[in-house]
Amino acid sequence: MGFWSSKKGRVLNVVLVLIGFCLIWEAAVHxxxxxxxxxxxxxxxxxxxxSQPLWYGMHTLVTLKETALGFALAVLVGLxxxxxxxxxxxxxxxxxxxxxxxxxxPKVAIAPLFIVWFGAGIEPKIAIAFLIAVFxxxxxxxxxxxxxxxxxxxxxxxxxxSAMQTLWKIRFPTALPSMFAGMKVxxxxxxIGSIVGEFVASQAGLGFVIDSAQPTFDTTRxxxxxxLLAVVGTALFYVIELAERTFIPWHxxxxxxxAPAPSH
Amino acid sequence: MSExxxxxxxxxxxxxxxAVSDVYVRxxxxxxxxxxxxxxxxALKAIDLDIRxxxxxxxxxxxxxxxxxxxxxIAGLEDLTAGAVDIRGRPVTAPPLDTGIVFQRDxxxxxxxxxxxxxxxxxFARLKTRNWREKALELLHLFELEAFADRFPWELSGGxxxxxxxCRGLIRDPALLLMDEPFGALDAITRDELNLxxxxxxxxxxxxxxxxxxxxxxxVFLSSRVVVMSRNPGRIVExxxxxxxRPRALDIRETPAFTKYVRHIxxxxxxLGIMKRGR
Numbered sequence: 001m002g003f004w005s006s007k008k009g010r011v012l013n014v015v016l017v018l019i020g021f022c023l024i025w026e027a028a029v030h031x032x033x034x035x036x037x038x039x040x041x042x043x044x045x046x047x048x049x050x051s052q053p054l055w056y057g058m059h060t061l062v063t064l065k066e067t068a069l070g071f072a073l074a075v076l077v078g079l080x081x082x083x084x085x086x087x088x089x090x091x092x093x094x095x096x097x098x099x100x101x102x103x104x105x106p107k108v109a110i111a112p113l114f115i116v117w118f119g120a121g122i123e124p125k126i127a128i129a130f131l132i133a134v135f136x137x138x139x140x141x142x143x144x145x146x147x148x149x150x151x152x153x154x155x156x157x158x159x160x161x162s163a164m165q166t167l168w169k170i171r172f173p174t175a176l177p178s179m180f181a182g183m184k185v186x187x188x189x190x191x192i193g194s195i196v197g198e199f200v201a202s203q204a205g206l207g208f209v210i211d212s213a214q215p216t217f218d219t220t221r222x223x224x225x226x227x228l229l230a231v232v233g234t235a236l237f238y239v240i241e242l243a244e245r246t247f248i249p250w251h252x253x254x255x256x257x258x259a260p261a262p263s264h
Numbered sequence: 265m266s267e268x269x270x271x272x273x274x275x276x277x278x279x280x281x282x283a284v285s286d287v288y289v290r291x292x293x294x295x296x297x298x299x300x301x302x303x304x305x306x307a308l309k310a311i312d313l314d315i316r317x318x319x320x321x322x323x324x325x326x327x328x329x330x331x332x333x334x335x336x337x338i339a340g341l342e343d344l345t346a347g348a349v350d351i352r353g354r355p356v357t358a359p360p361l362d363t364g365i366v367f368q369r370d371x372x373x374x375x376x377x378x379x380x381x382x383x384x385x386x387x388f389a390r391l392k393t394r395n396w397r398e399k400a401l402e403l404l405h406l407f408e409l410e411a412f413a414d415r416f417p418w419e420l421s422g423g424x425x426x427x428x429x430x431c432r433g434l435i436r437d438p439a440l441l442l443m444d445e446p447f448g449a450l451d452a453i454t455r456d457e458l459n460l461x462x463x464x465x466x467x468x469x470x471x472x473x474x475x476x477x478x479x480x481x482x483x484v485f486l487s488s489r490v491v492v493m494s495r496n497p498g499r500i501v502e503x504x505x506x507x508x509x510r511p512r513a514l515d516i517r518e519t520p521a522f523t524k525y526v527r528h529i530x531x532x533x534x535x536l537g538i539m540k541r542g543r
Contacts, residue, residue, distance in 0.1 A: 154367070
């Protein structure tokens with residue numbers, strides 16, 4: 001185990017590669033005299049963000065709020081739907097088929113309809129974020145709820161457990177690792193959903209920043225928004241990952257870290 | 265430790281059924297057929313067996329002989345195709361109370377501490393876990409696991425995990441303990457250890473234990489009686505009394521009396537074509 005495979009080493013690796021990338025980008029823009037409206041140098045992009053932090057901050061927060069609310073709704077509704085699918089044959093046959101059909105429609109195609117229904121505020125963005133994020137969450141939660149060992153279910157029956165006891169004390173915790181896998185995909189999808197909504201019609205958010213900068217060829221502003229999107233998107237993913245580590249320390253893929261290896 | 269000791273005779277229900285008080289489980293004319301697309305499979309055919317209160321009975325047979333299915337029928341986890349299973353004279357229609365169960369996989373809940381795993385049946389019965397902590401710790405002490413009460417299953421070895429599963433099976437002090445190949449997934453040395461511990465516990469408590477295994481020496485070592493089963497269809501071919509002195513130590517397996525039982529059962533299997541005769 002050298003320094004580069006340690007945790008600090010890995011972080012430093014990423015930072016160095018990013019700095020290197022920006023330096024090459026910066027140099028290329030100056031050496032080849034690329035026009036700023038085609039490709040602004042990174043220094044200009046960062047200067048733009050730093051010069052008006054409140055404005056960028058406000059738009060970032062709007063997108064973040066849409067994503068978070070859409071995602072939260074997707075988790076809540078997704079869990080309820082998954083429980084219905086696992087426990088009722090009828091719900092499985094109807095809702096499940098409907099979900100698959102819904103998911104095959106590109107959500108961008110529905111976005112204008114949501115604007116008509118919900119107006120140009122944050123509601124249609126939440127709706128689109130929800131609609132995209134809910135599918136992976138339902139699929140993975142169903143998978144998780146079904147992955148309980150048959151012997152475990154026999155044990156629950158032998159203890160005369162009620163359906164509720166078995167669900168909350170056994171099935172739900174068993175499903176958590178799988179649910180988190182779905183939520184990691186879901187949070188990225190919700191993020192895409194809110195940007196898609198903002199593109200169609202909006203007065204705020206990072207999608208609005210990009211959309212409104214495009215007619216005036218304000219490439220610097222577009223890049224600034226993209227940079228903020230990358231930062232926020234990465235942060236959202238790691239928030240879910242952190243929650244996963246906190247809530248399911250027994251999860252197989254984490255056992256290697258810290259826990260002593262079981263020996264017979 | 266005295267709470268663990270239970271006299272099967274005084275525990276007989278209301279004294280009315282004295283005639284059958286020494287029969288704890290009665291299995292009569294039991295058939296179990298599984299229906300599948302490829303046709304019906306007769307897992308169990310015409311099973312008749314009386315299990316006496318306080319005996320250690322092993323059900324021994326090759327894989328596919330329906331021994332686990334038989335255990336699940338006693339546990340009220342299977343619908344019977346024909347016949348009946350009665351516990352203390354009452355037909356089993358749902359999982360019986362006063363019964364503990366241990367599987368081959370320990371099926372511990374990874375998110376609960378060892379102590380909370382042992383207390384799971386208490387929670388499911390909606391009893392106050394606070395009142396059962398002492399009992400749980402006492403059981404863990406019996407298996408030398410009290411130091412691990414606050415640890416989690418994934419921090420334990422396979423043998424320790426199975427000991428926790430046995431504690432969970434014993435927490436409500438059941439009169440009947442059903443064990444479905446509980447040591448089948450363990451290495452030979454750990455298996456020996458657990459055989460000794462189980463023998464010691466049975467000595468102390470005289471619970472009725474139904475033990476499923478495919479190991480001939482294990483069945484002989486632990487049991488008062490061994491039920492030998494064959495397959496296609498799953499049926500009982502022989503019930504053998506094991507008259508070896510107790511308490512039994514591991515070296516009993518090298519005595520002529522012990523090897524005689526093992527040889528006898530092996531020859532039974534050979535006669536059925538289940539085991540091939542070596543040259």
